[in-house]
Amino acid sequence: MASLASIDAYLSSTIGDTEKLALFLDYDGTLSPISSHPDLAVMPPETKTLLTRLANCSKIYTAIISGRQADNAKSVVGIDNITYAGSHGFEIVYPDSTRYKYETPLQDKEEISNIIQALNNEVVRDGAWIESKGDVFTYHYRDTPAEIRDQLVEQARSIITRLGLTPTNAIYGLEVQPEIDWHKGHAAKYLLENKFGRDWNNSVKLIYIGDDTTDENLMEMFRGRATTFRVAASKTVKTAAGLRLASLDDVVDVLKWLEKKFC
Ligand SMILES: [Mg+2]
Structure with a gap:
């Protein structure tokens, strides 16, 4: 001691x-x-x-x-x-x-909404959808046909990464939140x-x-x-x-x- x-x-x-x-x-x-x-x-x-x-x-x-x-x-x-x-x-x-x-800074909010927009344009299809929870969102793919699921999720993951954030895995989903300092x-x-x-x-x-x-x-x-x-x-x-x-x-x-x- x-x-x-x-x-x-x-x-x-x-x-x-x-x-x-x-x-x-x-x-x-x-x-x-x-x-x-x-x-x-x-x-x-x-x-x-x-x-x-x-x-x-x-x-x-x-x-x-x-x-x-x-x-x-x-x-x-x-x-x-x-x-x-x-x-x-x-x-x-x-x-x-x-x-x-x-309060989440404005630039982080903007980063999140840019990612949601890109996902909406490219990978929100075939049953995949986005659940927005304030400054956090989940990309859900449970209802996506098994034969295209892996490819779609990989595409979603690379969009999120390219726009600056790292998704975490949820059950049939990718969860994204701002990196808060x-x-x-x-x-x-x-x-x-x-x-x-x-x-x-x-x-x-x-x-x-x-x-x-x-x-x-x-x-x-x-x-x-x-x-x-x-x-x-x-x-x-x-x-x-x-x-x-x-x-x-x-x-x-x-x-x-x-x-x-x-x-
Ligand atoms: Mg302690």
Whole structure:
């Protein structure tokens, strides 16, 4: 486990004498043990008490950034005064219940509609059809005669690829969705700019703790600009974080350090 001394040294050297802290946290595997079913992943009472105190501390802005849906994250954590970014940050629920939802950029919408048009012109025939679901669509070929199916599907696949996207296989279908450049790191940046302005870096220090590859996106994006911890039992795990924490007990030690210093 990371020693208290190394936690203290890392926090002291990176946080310095800042007045404001943004404490962003993953939930599963970071605050609660990973369990067989998401409904069973419960935060230990000590962690919840500590996190509640931190969330109510005026110098700290607290957010959970989770792969869970935002409302689900809010209900399992169960603490007011925290901002919940769900689905890796695609949707955000603020403490006052206002919401943000990531909108697919116009150019991605156009790319999708260009592909649909090309498919309509060339391969929507012989029983094949397109089901449009907002920014995602499926090319269905279940009703296509077996003797021409393979050729038609290959043609559809090459049209989609030529126009820039990679289809995934569905049951008698090809599914296509925009390649979205949005992850936990973008969500964190959005939260910081929304709360503290574009020059947030001058007034607030970011701390992040996470245990997974989706957390590494954030750690990489804020490398050198934030205090980041990766929860991982293995000493050999590759991480962009500043310090590795071996267990959830170490996470609690970090939170205790912050409470003592800021609350
Ligand atoms: Mg996690």
